[in-house]
Amino acid sequence: MMAELAMFIDVSKCTGCRGCQVACKQWNELPAVKTGFSGSYENPPRIGGDTWTKVRFVEKEDSGKMRFLFRKEQCMHCTEASCEAVCAAGAIRKTDQGLVVLNDDRCVGCKNCVVACPFHAVGLSEETGSSRKCRLCYERIENGMEPACVKACPTGAVSFGERDQVLARAKQRVSVLRDSGVNATVYGENELGGLHVLYVLDDEPEVYGLPAHPRVATAGLLNNWLHALIGVGVVAFAPFWLIFRERGKAPDKSVGTGVDGNA
Amino acid sequence: MHEIAWPVIIAIYLFVAGDGVAAFYTGILANTFSKGKYERIAKIGAYIGVPLIIVGLLMLIIDLGRPLSFWHFVLGENFLPIFRPSSTMSLGTWLLTAFTVFGGGYALTWLAEEEFARGWPVLKYFASRPGLRKTLGYLALPFAVLIACYTGVLLASTAAPLWNSTPYLGLLFLLSATSAGLSSIILILAATKSDRCLIYTFSQADAIVDILELIVFIILMVRLSSAAPESAALLLNGEFSVLFWLGIVAFGLVVPLVMEIYELASSKKNVINTIVPVLSAVLILAGSFLTRVVILYAGQANF
């Protein structure tokens, strides 16, 4: 069993240069997407099948002062990966190292993973008709290289390594930031069984567009079936049994023959 | 606002699949509970149900990014069947497959006895086989019922708060499908100038399901309002509120219910034509479809 890997994103060091975004497009040969001006320099507006990572821009007013916050977003490589759970085609697998990899050849483009991902990190590609997402450059890793985005980051905001070590570094960084009065936290340590992208955030997760308590998409499955099956019982009784049951009179026709015109 | 991953074609799929299987199980259940009094309804149910399921499957396939790879849903890398229990889509695909086989066979036992189909090659194996018909009907029944629930559960196993914040979506879709199935049968009965008493009976059943659906809708909205207030607001007073209140609640549930009750209350005294049950059936079908559309789009509007 190989050690689990993780990407480490320290938002306090990100300058929003979007070098990672470009590096990802280049290495993975992803097409450009047509976009319009959305009121911010954030572009494209969302992750999709042809844009696997992007920097999210957040403007936040803090006691009269405007803060510009940046967060590189991409697939989080969840341990409890909703995309993997819902995929009927078995196109998504989790590797021993904790990466969640989507096999393009198996994907039929049903978009179930797209609606199931709590981070909106996977999308349908116009180019291929399949869903695509970040795969943490697993082919580069296998060949002893870092993911393309990590290599491109000029400020050291994005790095990569064994998850245990990354987590230790993240916690260290949090205590440094806290000492200087920043409300810093680690995101991803325990969320969804542990993410393989760990963030150091200097504000609440929601400010950065992250769910505070992400849920795996299949969490409500049994409860939903339970209620539906109780409903089946109720409906079978009323109206079906109540209205259609034979109330003593013998049926006036033999069973199994053709059509009875009147009932 | 997020991009729409599942467009209206998926709403059509959820609607026709639910409506179809509900017509099917309505026929079988009515016929079983009445000890064979409603054979004709069972036949009508099969004639509605099986083609609708096939249309539904086509919709599902058309919406795929790669329609020609649809078989990846049932056959794995090694070409052996795959079933993934955690995937509602996978479960649904197998339910639909099983229903198509058993329900299809059941419908063939009826088709084989039609005048115009006499002498069709394969059909003769299905003719005059009451035992086979019964077996196929009962085999298809559980799959039909589960498919009606599945159409809602499918949406519930996602990240959209409007879909996953309550445990009632499967139940709601089951009830909505059942009233649509009953309404479809009412329309066929009316179109074939069937006995008014018969239409009356089905209208009565439809009214009961309608009431159950209203109750579940209320419970769902109350729960949603506390669990995911923003999603609830989309329906109650936001972007989708007109469609929700006017289309789904008023014209899809309350008006047909009032019409049915009015009609049932007065039917003993008057010789009425079937305009009221037909109109309420049409409204219920439209409301049931709109329920799928609105829930599908509102769910994707804020996730």
Ligand code: SF4
């Ligand atoms: S972030 Fe989304 S796409 Fe990535 S592993 Fe988790 S559920 Fe799957």
Ligand code: SF4
């Ligand atoms: S779109 Fe592809 S990867 Fe996503 S659930 Fe469907 S088949 Fe699986």
